[in-house]
Amino acid sequence: MNLRGIVSVAGKPGLYKVIGQNKAGFVLESMDAARNKVVINGNARVAALREITVYGENEDLQLINIFENMSAVGTEVPDVKADNNVLKTFFAKVAPEHDGERVYVSDIKKIVSWYKILSVLPLWGEEDPDATVASESTPEAIVKEEEIEEKPKKAKKTTKKAE
Known part of the structure; x- marks a missing residue:
């Protein structure tokens, strides 16, 4: 089941699909037969169904x-x-x-x-794309992730002021 992009908005009935984002908030499309488009401001409580x-x-x-x-x-x-x-x-x-x-x-x-x-x-009936990516963790991918974590941080250059 693919619930990517499906959200619920507090105070509004039904479910919505996120179709975009702008400066004011999210652009949502209702999942009912009307398929109305709505702009929800950033202050609205939006919850992703998969979460x-x-x-x-x-x-x-x-x-x-x-x-x-x-x-x-x-x-x-x-x-x-x-x-x-x-x-x-x-x-x-x-x-x-x-x-x-x-x-x-x-x-x-x-x-x-x-x-x-x-x-x-x-x-x-769709497969969740994020679930397949998580299940396809190959040993090579795990090694690459470990290599990324183990890279030393660059030391800051220090300069001395002339006295």
Whole structure:
């Protein structure tokens, strides 16, 4: 699943794709059927979906892993307007390690709505380009990284003033 460039904006419903950046902030395109373009100023809270985590009992859960679990469930994903207990039960199935006290029903509704938006898009079946780069760490690449880290720093030239 390729979530590169997909963001959520605080206070705005839905998801957006980053299509550019200017002096004022980001240029975003809504991921709904309208495909409206919006300029968001630099003060707005923008969160990349690939960086979002959900509170867990021991450690935070990556949103992308929850989406993968939801995909494995398939057609059993409830509607966003379903009863709160139905949503909680479903979320406990796809994210059993989540912290039930800190993950609210509104968070679950948001995740379900994001899943419904993303699951019909072509990027759902795409490979994440950053994940393939990370998994292709060859011994040569590791050696090159070590060589870069071990390069000595250049000494500053010092000059003495004539007395």
